[in-house]
Amino acid sequence: xxxxxxxxxxxxxxxxxxxxxxxxxxxxxxxxxxxxxxxxxxxxxxxxxxxxxxxxxxxxxxxxxxxxxxxxxxxxxxxxxxxxxxxxxxxxxxxxxxxxxxxxxxxxxxxxxxxxxxxxxxxxxxxxxxxxxxxxxxxxxxxxxxxxxxxxxxxxxxxxxxxxxxxxxxxxxxxxxxxxxxxxxxxxxxxxxxxxxxxxxxxxxxxxxxxxxxxxxxxxxxxxxxxxxxxxxxxxxxxxxxxxxxxxxxxxxxxxxxxxxxxxxxxxxxxxxxxxxxxxxxxxxxxxxxxxxxxxxxxxxxxxxxxxxxxxxxxxxxxxxxxxxxxxxxxxxxxxxxxxxxxxxxxxxxxxxxxxxxxxxxxxxxxxxxxxxxxxxxxxxxxxxxxxxxxxxxxxxxxxxxxxxxxxxxxxxxxxxxxxxxxxxxxxxxxxxxxxxxxxxxxxxxxxxxxxxxxxxx
Numbered sequence: 001x002x003x004x005x006x007x008x009x010x011x012x013x014x015x016x017x018x019x020x021x022x023x024x025x026x027x028x029x030x031x032x033x034x035x036x037x038x039x040x041x042x043x044x045x046x047x048x049x050x051x052x053x054x055x056x057x058x059x060x061x062x063x064x065x066x067x068x069x070x071x072x073x074x075x076x077x078x079x080x081x082x083x084x085x086x087x088x089x090x091x092x093x094x095x096x097x098x099x100x101x102x103x104x105x106x107x108x109x110x111x112x113x114x115x116x117x118x119x120x121x122x123x124x125x126x127x128x129x130x131x132x133x134x135x136x137x138x139x140x141x142x143x144x145x146x147x148x149x150x151x152x153x154x155x156x157x158x159x160x161x162x163x164x165x166x167x168x169x170x171x172x173x174x175x176x177x178x179x180x181x182x183x184x185x186x187x188x189x190x191x192x193x194x195x196x197x198x199x200x201x202x203x204x205x206x207x208x209x210x211x212x213x214x215x216x217x218x219x220x221x222x223x224x225x226x227x228x229x230x231x232x233x234x235x236x237x238x239x240x241x242x243x244x245x246x247x248x249x250x251x252x253x254x255x256x257x258x259x260x261x262x263x264x265x266x267x268x269x270x271x272x273x274x275x276x277x278x279x280x281x282x283x284x285x286x287x288x289x290x291x292x293x294x295x296x297x298x299x300x301x302x303x304x305x306x307x308x309x310x311x312x313x314x315x316x317x318x319x320x321x322x323x324x325x326x327x328x329x330x331x332x333x334x335x336x337x338x339x340x341x342x343x344x345x346x347x348x349x350x351x352x353x354x355x356x357x358x359x360x361x362x363x364x365x366x367x368x369x370x371x372x373x374x375x376x377x378x379x380x381x382x383x384x385x386x387x388x389x390x391x392x393x394x395x396x397x398x399x400x401x402x403x404x405x406x407x408x409x410x411x412x413x414x415x416x417x418x419x420x421x422x423x424x425x426x427x428x429x430x431x432x433x434x435x436x437x438x439x440x441x442x443x444x445x446x447x448x449x450x451x452x453x454x455x456x457x458x
Contacts, residue, residue, distance in 0.1 A: 001286060001293075001305055002321035002344060002359035010051050012356055015040035016349035019129075019406030020332035023072035023081045024380075025055070025104070031334055031410055034060075035347055035356065036067035036085065043356075045345075047336040052358075059109040065089075065097045071408045073132030073141035073401065074379035075157050080104065081379055082112075084143045084155075086406075088126045092149040092177075098122040099145070101155070101163070112163055121165045125150040131181040131402025132382050133191050135170065136210045137432030139375030139451070141382065141401075142166075146178030146195055171212035176200055180405040182231050184383050184398040186242060187219070187262070191383045191431060194221065196228025196246060196404065220264040226251035230281030231404030234292060235396045237308075242398060245294055247278035247405075253296070255313070271315050277301050280331040280407050286342050288366035288416030290393070295321075297328040297346060321359045327352045332403070334410035340368045340444055342414060367417035370446040373399060373428045380411030381451070387427040391420040417443060 006012065016038040025032045025044055032055070035043040041061035045052040062085070069086035076082065085100040099122065101112040113122045127147045133154070134141045142156035144167075152174055154167035167173035177198035186192040190207035194216075197203065201222035205212035216222040226248040236243035236257055244256040244264065252275060255268035266273075272294070282295040294313070296304040303326070305318040321344060330347040337343070341361055348354035369388060373381040382401035387394060397413035417423070426438040428449050436452045 001317060001361055002319040003362060004320035004357065005343075005360050006356065006358045008051050009045065009356055009358055010053050013040075014353040014355050016353050017043070017329060017347035017356065018068040018349055019070045019086070019330045020345060020347050021070040021072055021083070021408035022332055022334045022410040023083065023408075025083075027080055027104075030338075031336065033332065033334070033336070033345055034070050034072075034083065036070045036330070036406070037061075037063070038066045038068060038349055042067055042085065052336070057109070060102065062100065065100075069128060069130045069406045071130045071132050071143065071402045073134075073143065073382055074139070074375065074377060075141050075143070075155075076103065076161065077140045077377045079378035084130045084145075086127050086130045086145065088128070090126050092126050094124055095126050098124055099127075101143070118163045121155070121163065123147070123153050128178055129180045129402065129404070129406050131183045131193070131408075133183045133193060133401065134383055134431050135191055135207060137190060137430065139377045139379070139381070144172060144181055144183065144193055146181050148177050148179075148198075149175070151175045152178060152195070170210060171214070172205060174203055174214065176203065177227075179228050180231050181402060182233060182244075182404055183401045184233060184242065185385060185431070186244075189433060191401070194231065194244060196231050198227040198249070200224060202228055202246075219262060221256060223248070223254065229278050229405045230297065232281040232283040232294065233398050234283040234294065238394055238396070240396075242396070245281050245283060247281045247296060248275070250275050250277060253278065269313050272306055272313055276304070279328050280403070280405050282331060282333055282344070282403065282409070284333050284342055284409075285414060285416035286333075286344070287361050287364065288341065288368045288418070290366075290395070290416045290418040290420070295331070295344070297331045299328045299350060300325070303328065319359075321346070321357070323357065326357070327354055330406045332407050332409050335370065335412070335414065338446070340370070366419070367421055367443045369415045369417060369423055369426075369441060369443050371413040371415070371426055371428070371449060372411065372446060373413075373430070373449045374451055375430070376451040378450070381430055382411050383431050385429045386413035387429075388415055388423050389425055390417060390423040412446070
């Protein structure tokens, strides 16, 4: 499947890297890749039309800290995404280096945690992952931080620009061995949060008008005997509900689908469930054949790739991305060269410094469509649901807000179409219930969809 094109990464040093996130750092309308450096500089990789260059300045590189998780979202409603960098210099409990919450104004990064009014709420507990959450559907996001051995944090800005940790007030301050999280309208029309934990049950936080109720055990997602790592969201069998792929560290991996009674059932076949030292899990249509593949990134073991063939999941040849000796710690996808095919970037580290790896699939004649919905403020609408109908099929994607363990994908709904050359319509549903339809979009293109001036709510 994958072909190594790491030669396109200029100045790609061997270092300890962890999480990866995709966002528009400089406001030029194109996405960059942010890579968390652990005791090494954070990287900001920008495609210049030929190769990727590191454009991180001293503030963003922040070489003295130990970053593991990273996520982006527009928390202040200015139309640009801010960047949360989770630093973790100890396994659990209190740490030396606090997190960063970087806001870019006039080409300068300001760490909001460094402002006098915010230092008291700085997260000084070891965490693992961070995910963006628009809990009220206003287009202004907060950040949920999965801490390890301490209550989770949930940061939001108020209308006066003051940052608050409101995890207790909204029902999210649960203590756990927090490892991973995803946020999307999973069981409600608002942003729910699934949190994968180690040494105890997972959490599913049901959003009820901005306040959360934890219900994982009631719907079959708690899985208390195993240790969650990567999580991915999947449009499984076009059922109308999203499935969850949950990689368990050295335990059975799960493919949870929701039945008509609202319960999640694990249907992972034996070769997918086979335990491994899993880190990030990604669901994406890498070859544009119209079906998402599932990628398991492992550390110190070969990576694995699964495809849906004739009604069942089967392991397929992963090509150059096998990396049997790769110390995989994080991974993300995006179409950075804008050719309609997704690139896969893998970070390595933890036990051994290694360069980043970059992969793409071979060119083919399959068609594709990419949809970028925007909030009312003009930022990527992370958590929005995009649906297309084409060739008698319906495909759905949730705009990524944070993808399981340490990472965050591009905020674009990527659809492979195979031989289908006509899309009947695009449907976007925003988190406040606003909806918009776009008939007959041009295939093999990126479609930006602004929040409707006259919003229809259902």
